[in-house]
Amino acid sequence: MPGAVGRVLGMVIWICCGALAGWGGGALVRRLRRGALVPRTWCAVAVGAAWGAVALRVEAGMPWWWAGVPLALAWLATLLTACDLRAARLPDALTLPAYPAAAALLVPAAAHEPRVPLAALAGVALFAGSYLAVRLVLPGAMGPGDVKLAGPLGALVGAVSLPAVLGVLAVAAASTLVAAAWRRAGAVPHGPAMLLPSWLVALAGP
Structure with a gap:
């Protein structure tokens, strides 16, 4: 029983920390030069729930050296x-710092899994290369971002x-096409379709 109480308390702490991080992140986005008036409560609830899910995965055996990846990615x-x-844009103030942040997050993983650096570079080439090709051929x-x-x-x-x-690319493309067909007007934000499946992969872990 004491162990169960400790686990529940730990889960509550994870969720509360995530909620605080989400609230602070929402306030940060509001202050960015090209940010947006995002709902801070929504950000708090979403990050809190995501950090709770990471806590469950850690409890189930996720390596400590990987846990930082789904935590940080949930926030971002x-x-x-x-x-x-809200504003149909992905601010450079968030996307560009994600490069050094991703590299730093993968350092502990690389220390335990020697294949990680090469696999990460290959992932960049495949994901970013595919998107750059589409951008060059069909800019619209x-x-x-x-x-x-x-x-x-x-x-x-x-x-x-x-x-x-490849799975994330396929899911992102299919999700955007479905959303565009359902909306039937104007452009559809593609960022969420990229981010959710990517976070789910990170949550599953290596």
Whole structure:
């Protein structure tokens, strides 16, 4: 019984910390020069729930050296999703720092899995290369923010597995097409379709 109480308390702490991080992130996005008036409560709930899911995975045996990846990606994905849905843009102030952040997050993983650096680079080439090609051939079909975001996402997903990168690409494309068909007017934000499956892959872990 004491062990169960401790686990529940730990879960509550994870969720509360995530909620605080989400709230602070929402406030940050509101202050960015090209940010958006995102709902801070929504950000708090989303990040709190995501961090709770990571806590469950850690309890189930996720390596400690990987846990930082889904935690950080949940925070970033929530803020970018909120910004893309509210203002139809992915701010450089969030997407560009994601490159060094992704590299730093993968350092502990590389120390335990020697294949991670090469797999991450291959993921960047595949994910970002595909999006850049679409952007060059059909500029109206792919925003510059999506191309910039594809790099760090490719690194993190590629570190799990290269087939997972192909899966995320397929799910993102299909989700956007379905959303566009359902909406039947105007452009559809593509960021959420990239971010959710990428986070699910990170949550599954290597």
